[in-house]
Amino acid sequence: MTELPFKLGVHPINWVGEDVKEHGADTTYEQILDDIAALGLAGTEMGRKYPTGIPILKEELAKRGIQLVSQWKSVLFSDPAYRDEELAAYRKHAQFLQEMGSTVISTAEVGGSLHFDPRRTPNEKEVLRLDEAGWQSLAEGLNLAGAIAQEYGLKLTYHHHGGTVVESPEEIDKLMAMTDPALVHLLFDTGHAYYGGADPLTVLRKHYNRIAYIHLKDIRQAVLDEARAEQVDFVTCIRKGVFTVPGDGCLDFEPIFKELLERKYEGWAMLEGEQDPATHPPYEYAKNALSYIQSLIPQERR
Numbered sequence: 001m002t003e004l005p006f007k008l009g010v011h012p013i014n015w016v017g018e019d020v021k022e023h024g025a026d027t028t029y030e031q032i033l034d035d036i037a038a039l040g041l042a043g044t045e046m047g048r049k050y051p052t053g054i055p056i057l058k059e060e061l062a063k064r065g066i067q068l069v070s071q072w073k074s075v076l077f078s079d080p081a082y083r084d085e086e087l088a089a090y091r092k093h094a095q096f097l098q099e100m101g102s103t104v105i106s107t108a109e110v111g112g113s114l115h116f117d118p119r120r121t122p123n124e125k126e127v128l129r130l131d132e133a134g135w136q137s138l139a140e141g142l143n144l145a146g147a148i149a150q151e152y153g154l155k156l157t158y159h160h161h162g163g164t165v166v167e168s169p170e171e172i173d174k175l176m177a178m179t180d181p182a183l184v185h186l187l188f189d190t191g192h193a194y195y196g197g198a199d200p201l202t203v204l205r206k207h208y209n210r211i212a213y214i215h216l217k218d219i220r221q222a223v224l225d226e227a228r229a230e231q232v233d234f235v236t237c238i239r240k241g242v243f244t245v246p247g248d249g250c251l252d253f254e255p256i257f258k259e260l261l262e263r264k265y266e267g268w269a270m271l272e273g274e275q276d277p278a279t280h281p282p283y284e285y286a287k288n289a290l291s292y293i294q295s296l297i298p299q300e301r302r
Helices: 029-038 054-062 080-099 132-151 169-178 190-195 200-206 221-230 234-240 254-263 282-296
Strands: 007-010 043-045 067-070 073-075 104-109 155-159 184-189 211-219 268-272
Touching (some): 007 282, 029 054, 067 104, 073 080, 080 132, 132 155, 132 184, 155 211, 169 200, 184 200, 190 200, 200 254, 211 221, 254 282, 268 282
Parallel strands (some): 155 184
16 A cells, blocks of 8 residues: 555454444454454554453564554543542553553543443433533543643543534534643544534544544444434444445545645544444455545555
């Protein structure tokens, strides 16, 4: 594949679901890492099937020439009562990622979410949006966590995410406005931007100077339309197959890649296609996505 100015990797969520546990339940980490290496990619995020012990994880990644780029970290900063324990957990997370040579911490607020907030009950049906006090507490907590990340040579990259309180374009804008640009960066996710009602290219252009990490994910419009009509929750949308890899959905990645190439983005970008691997073979889908991305690179760069 033609050399890109930024680093391209793939997320293990293509093989093993994080939000839908039955997806890829029998897949081994060896299979995932072998496939990533066979694809010619050198970056991955932490997955729930990967070894958690640092020595063995380092060994398994190193022998395949793969770098651990990040690991998701849920936080509950919108409620001040949780702040101290959340910051202590964030520090341990940063210590692990520093030891692994990672560069960014994928970070998302779970307060108010149906699926991720430990305070919610199974009979509830809607995400609880933040009031102003919650927004203020979230921003303060993220700034403190961002300072911890800096101590370990990492960047806090905030992951706007479906089914959470930072999902819509207005919520992304508000979070960026309320947090310190030196401490809180943005994880730009094409699929979650569109899912949340934004034009991904607009988000990319508006917040480019805050972006330190990227997830490249596509959307199946027909599935999204059906899910919206049925008013189903976020995890049900995943089960229905709303997400796929770039080139297999409705998003136009050509202007997105044009923007990244012109601006000379140098960070990591991860291929994502959070869907059932039994019906959407992850290696083949990732291979097709790489071919699609190759087609987006201008002739003079090939």
